[in-house]
Amino acid sequence: MEATPELRGKLTPNAPLAPLVWFKSGGTADWLFEPKDVADLQALLAALDPQVPVMALGLGSNLIVRDGGVPGVVVRLGKPFAKVMAIDAVTLDCGGGASGILVSSTARDAGIAGLEFLRSIPGTVGGFVRMNGGAYGREVKDILVDCDVVMRTGEVARLPVAELGYAYRHSELADGNIVVSARFRGQPGEPEAIQAEMDRISAAREASQPLRSKxxxxxxxxxxxxxxxxxxxxxxxxxxxxxxxxxxxxxxxxxxxxxxxxxxxxxxxxxxxxxxxxxxxxxxxxxxxxxxxxxxxxxxx
Structure with a gap:
C-alpha cells in the first residue's frame, strides 16, 4: 500500500478472510481495513489509487472468497457502524454494519412493524441494501427510504431508493461504493405481534435450512x-x-x-x-x- 493518510482504524496486510465468512474457506485480503468511522473510511478511499479495487465485507454469509485471495482493499464495517435507532414513529436509522437481527429487534422494541423479515437475512445492512435482500415475500426495496454511500472517490452521497436501480437481488450500486447507513420505514405495530411474526420466521428457517452448517x-x-x-x-x-x-x-x-x-x-x-x-x-x-x-x-x- 502506498502512503496512506493518518488512519484511526485498523489496516491489516495479508489478512485471512476464511474466519470472517460463513463458508470458512478462501484466501487472504491484500489489505483489510476496519474504519473507525465514516470520515476514516473517506480518508482511505480518497487517498487510494483509483485503480485499486475496494470491496465491502459484512457477515460474509452470502460469499465465496476464492482461494487465491482478494486483491486491493477489503473494508469491514465493525461496531462503530452497528448502531440502530428510531428517528420517528415508523423509521429506523441503521448503520451499515448492523445485522438484520439487530434491526428487526430494534423495530420491535419501537413498535415498528414490517421489518420482521430482516430477522431471517443473515447479513448486515450494507450487504442487504446493496443486493436488495429479501425473504418471506418482502425485500429491502419495500422498506428502504434512502442510504448513505461512501463512493470509491471518498465522497459521501445520500441516495433515495429510486436511484438504486433495484431488481430481484440486485442494485446498480457500483463496485467500490460502500453503504455506511440506511433508513428503513415500516408501520405502527404492537411489539407482541411483531415478536410473534419474528418467531414464526425463525421457526420456518430453522425447520427448512441448514443453519448450523458452514x-x-x-x-x-x-x-x-x-x-x-x-x-x-x-x-x-x-x-x-x-x-x-x-x-x-x-x-x-x-x-x-x-x-x-x-x-x-x-x-x-x-x-x-x-x-x-x-x-x-x-x-x-x-x-x-x-x-x-x-x-x-x-x-x-
Missing amino acids: TGGSTFKNPDGHKAWALVDAAGCRGLTLGGAQVSEKHTNFLINTGTATSAEIEALGEDVRARVKQTQGVELQWEIKRVGRIKHKDLP
Whole structure:
C-alpha cells in the first residue's frame, strides 16, 4: 500500500478472510481495513489509487472468497457502524454494519412493524441494501427510504431508493461504493405481534435450512416461475458432493462445507449443479452467492 493518510482504524496486510465468512474457506485480503468511522473510511478511499479495487465485507454469509485471495482493499464495517435507532414513529436509522437481527429487534422494541423479515437475512445492512435482500415475500426495496454511500472517490452521497436501480437481488450500486447507513420505514405495530411474526420466521428457517452448517445461504436465484431448490432437487443433486463440498440434504439451494472444502470445490460443485439443472430441466440457474477474488492455480502457492 502506498502512503496512506493518518488512519484511526485498523489496516491489516495479508489478512485471512476464511474466519470472517460463513463458508470458512478462501484466501487472504491484500489489505483489510476496519474504519473507525465514516470520515476514516473517506480518508482511505480518497487517498487510494483509483485503480485499486475496494470491496465491502459484512457477515460474509452470502460469499465465496476464492482461494487465491482478494486483491486491493477489503473494508469491514465493525461496531462503530452497528448502531440502530428510531428517528420517528415508523423509521429506523441503521448503520451499515448492523445485522438484520439487530434491526428487526430494534423495530420491535419501537413498535415498528414490517421489518420482521430482516430477522431471517443473515447479513448486515450494507450487504442487504446493496443486493436488495429479501425473504418471506418482502425485500429491502419495500422498506428502504434512502442510504448513505461512501463512493470509491471518498465522497459521501445520500441516495433515495429510486436511484438504486433495484431488481430481484440486485442494485446498480457500483463496485467500490460502500453503504455506511440506511433508513428503513415500516408501520405502527404492537411489539407482541411483531415478536410473534419474528418467531414464526425463525421457526420456518430453522425447520427448512441448514443453519448450523458452514454454508453461504441461498446459492442460486429463483428463476421466473420456478423455485431454485426444486430444480436442483429434480436434477438429482440432493446430497451431491465434490471434495469437502456438498449440496445440502435439508435444503437443496444451500451448499455446505462439510469441514475441509476449498472455495474452489464449493464453486465447482455449484457449477456442476448449474450444468445438471440446465441439462435435465432446461433452466439456467444464476448465482445468488457472490464469488470474489483470485482463482488459485494448483501450480502456484
